[in-house]
Amino acid sequence: MNSYGEVVTVGILMGSIARFALLKIDYRQYPSYPQGYLVHLALGFIAASLGAVAVPALIEKEYTAVTFLALAAQQFRDIRSMERESLAKLEDTELVPRGSAYIEDIAKVFESRNYMAIFTSLGSSLGVYYLNIFWGIITGMVLIILFHLVSRRQTIRSISVVREGKLHFKGPLLYVEDILIMNVGLKNSRKIIKEKGLGVIIEPKDDNARATLANMGQRQAIAHDASALLGIRKDFGEPEFTPLIRRNHATGEIGMFIIPSEPDIECLIEAVKRVPVIESSKRTPLSSEVGKKAAD
Amino acid sequence: MDIGLKETIIAVITKNKASVSPGGGAPVFYADTDEELEKLAMYISRITTGMVHDLENGTYLIIKH
Structure with a gap:
């Protein structure tokens, strides 16, 4: 049995570390400034404190303290709507918008990370109380690693095969292999697309992947991430240079057309492979009886 | 507030x-040559930030997506 001071301190520490470990600048390019970090670290600290204080409260039979956790849940739901709102408001300023599905996904991830901070601090506080500081820290670390593993996301790489697709025109119609992308009227634009444009074909590995890739939110996320990573040769008012993703309805393959600032097909394929599968777009028809039967 | 046609x-x-x-919903611009057609389409699309589509019968549409 350890003093409450140690219990709470270790809990807060481990919970805050958990939040910090999950806070990295990633391909989403967000958050990228110290201010953005600070917001999330501060909230992570609050989450960790709630988790850590819960243990002594419960031991002292102050069961009403649990209601504070409900308050915390409310607070973190607010984080989600805060993220959603701010990203949605910024959509107009993006040359290639993220799309509402991707925004919802990012917001959800931010919310869940705070719960991870709570559970980590709760776990390590329990460890400190019943065992000692050493085991408390170990518990916290194990939880952090566990959450890292659990929260790892599926990416396009794991559900599909990504390869280069040849761009070509039939009259004004732009195709990536046999997938029709759009009708480009201006001859000059066609010339630029022919010279600088790149095409990518994403072949789904199974029926689950096919249904997921058909989702418009997932496609918009791919277009956004690819143009965020490779840059995009487009300005406001040049809609014909917007990256577009269209589907071959017979095979379920999707074809993307993009004019990146860095026309490097290898990097483009890698960028597409790294796009996360969005939770709300993910479909698993194969895990149902009907879907399985329909697939044979 | 942002108001526009889409x-x-x-x-x-x-x-x-x-x-x-003529007399449909959209204004119609006439051109005499292919070059003029192309130029008009480009100008109007840049002004309206719309997209040019080719109907291949000597007619271009500008559509805002």
Whole structure:
């Protein structure tokens, strides 16, 4: 049995570390400034404190303290709507918008990370109380690693095969292999697309992947991430240079057309492979009886 | 507040007068040559930030997506 001071301190520490470990600048390019970090670290600290204080409260039979956790849940739901709102408001300023599905996904991830901070601090506080500081820290670390593993996301790489697709025109119609992308009227634009444009074909590995890739939110996320990573040769008012993703309805393959600032097909394929599968777009028809039967 | 037209034909540019009926929803611009057609389409699309589509019968549409 350890003093409450140690219990709470270790809990807060481990919970805050958990939040910090999950806070990295990633391909989403967000958050990228110290201010953005600070917001999330501060909230992570609050989450960790709630988790850590819960243990002594419960031991002292102050069961009403649990209601504070409900308050915390409310607070973190607010984080989600805060993220959603701010990203949605910024959509107009993006040359290639993220799309509402991707925004919802990012917001959800931010919310869940705070719960991870709570559970980590709760776990390590329990460890400190019943065992000692050493085991408390170990518990916290194990939880952090566990959450890292659990929260790892599926990416396009794991559900599909990504390869280069040849761009070509039939009259004004732009195709990536046999997938029709759009009708480009201006001859000059066609010339630029022919010279600088790149095409990518994403072949789904199974029926689950096919249904997921058909989702418009997932496609918009791919277009956004690819143009965020490779840059995009487009300005406001040049809609014909917007990256577009269209589907071959017979095979379920999707074809993307993009004019990146860095026309490097290898990097483009890698960028597409790294796009996360969005939770709300993910479909698993194969895990149902009907879907399985329909697939044979 | 931002108010604008979307998913509508903003303008029609044609050198084939017979193919377009005037008095529809969108303004119609006539051109005499292919070059003029191309130039008008480019100008109007840049002004309206719309997209140019080619109907291949001497008519271009400008549509805002």
